[in-house]
Amino acid sequence: MSTTSRSLTSLHTMQTTESQIVLILVGLIGSGKSTFAQALEQQLPHFRRCNQDDLAGDRRRVEVLARESLRAGLSVCIDRTNFDPRQRATWINMAYEFPGTQVWILVFDTPYEVCAQRLQERINHPTIKTPEHGRSVLERFHSQYQAPSPYEGYSRLLSLRPSDHPSPVYTYDDISGILQRIQDAPSPASTPATGPKGRGHHTRGYRGHQTRGHGDYRGCRGSGSRFGRSSHNPLYGSDRPGFERHGTSSGSRENFNNSRSDSDSWRS
Numbered sequence: 252m253s254t255t256s257r258s259l260t261s262l263h264t265m266q267t268t269e270s271q272i273v274l275i276l277v278g279l280i281g282s283g284k285s286t287f288a289q290a291l292e293q294q295l296p297h298f299r300r301c302n303q304d305d306l307a308g309d310r311r312r313v314e315v316l317a318r319e320s321l322r323a324g325l326s327v328c329i330d331r332t333n334f335d336p337r338q339r340a341t342w343i344n345m346a347y348e349f350p351g352t353q354v355w356i357l358v359f360d361t362p363y364e365v366c367a368q369r370l371q372e373r374i375n376h377p378t379i380k381t382p383e384h385g386r387s388v389l390e391r392f393h394s395q396y397q398a399p400s401p402y403e404g405y406s407r408l409l410s411l412r413p414s415d416h417p418s419p420v421y422t423y424d425d426i427s428g429i430l431q432r433i434q435d436a437p438s439p440a441s442t443p444a445t446g447p448k449g450r451g452h453h454t455r456g457y458r459g460h461q462t463r464g465h466g467d468y469r470g471c472r473g474s475g476s477r478f479g480r481s482s483h484n485p486l487y488g489s490d491r492p493g494f495e496r497h498g499t500s501s502g503s504r505e506n507f508n509n510s511r512s513d514s515d516s517w518r519s
Contacts, residue, residue, distance in 0.1 A: 270351055270352070270353070271321060271324065271325070271326045271327075271349060271351070271352045271353070272298075272326040272327075272352065272353050272354075272355055273317070273321070273326070273327055273329065273342055273343070273345065273346040273352055273353070273354050273355070274291075274298070274326065274327065274328045274329065274355045274356075274357060275329045275333055275339055275342050275343070275354065275355070275356045275357070275405070276288060276328065276329060276330050276331070276333065276356075276357050276359065277332070277333045277334065277339070277356055277357070277358045277359065277399060278332065278334075278358060278359030278360070278361060279332065279334070279359075279361065279363065279366045279389060279392050279393060279396065280332060280366065280370065280388055280389055280392060281361070281365070281366035281367070281368075281369040281370045281373070281389065282359035282360075282361035282365075282366050283359050283361055283411075283413070284330055284331075284332075284359050285302065285304075285330055286419060286421070287357070287359075287411075287421060287426075287429075288300045288302065288328045288330035290420075290421035290425075290426060291328055291421075291426055292328065294421070294422075294423045294426045294427075295426060297325055297326055298325065298326045298327065298328050299316070299317075299320040299325045299326070299327050299328070300327075300328050300330050301313045301316045301317045301320070301327050301328065301329050301330060302330040302331065303330075303331045304331075310331075310341070313329070313331065314341065314345065317329065317342065317345060318345060318348070321345070321346075321348075321349050321352065322349075329342045332392055334392050334395055334396045334397065335395060335396070335397045336397060336399075336400065336403055339356070339399065339403055339405075340403065342354070343403060343404050343405060347404075353406040353407070354404065354405040354406045355405065355406055355407050355408070355409075355433050356399050356405050356407070356408040356409075357408075357409055357411060357429070357433065358398070358399065358408065358409070358410045358411065359411055360410045360411060360412050361412070361413055362413075363389070363393055365413060366389055367386060367389060370386060370389060371386075401439025401440065402439075405439070406438070407433050407434065407436045407438065408433070408436060408439070409429070409432050409433040409436050411429065416429075
């Protein structure tokens, strides 16, 4: 059986599984998050895209949409920068409200210069009106960015570079292949932190969909997936100074429980 056939078979299996995913996108503005998220929702309707720019820049409205979607049995894709542990904790903690829900992180590891060029050419953005404004926001995010740490409590992580998907269009096969790579990624507990320049990232398993958000854990962690494994380890560690690494995956949930901030108005 071809890789594509295996991917499609596995995707169908995941779509009909009684389980859900909170997929958290992480990356600078202009890194390609929304392009992916829009294609994901179009190709796989059991994923609901939750984008802050489309909701008047109000993170609390994103929370409402994500929680309502999970209650309806959908998986959700959090399409915003999520550039530090405090921001990501909002969605990780939300996933814990729905037993059996997996938390996946997809990092768009796009070079700063590429993001800046895209912002220069961007038009009709709902919140960033000029290239100068975009560059200012980009610089701010870049200086504040903290790569995901396994202690944050997510299930799996994949880092996606522009060279991994050079086309601006995502097909059904492209989306299913990326989800398969996330599913195949090692769990955070089994992979040591590595990687230069603080551009790295980490993870733990995928889940498909059915009309429910509760029940026993039924994820694919440790199961044999059929989406086609990536040829390299997609996990990269964070060497960002000042990021506290302590506790365990379960302990991290306590560390971040009270870390939500109503002031994180930046997104995209």
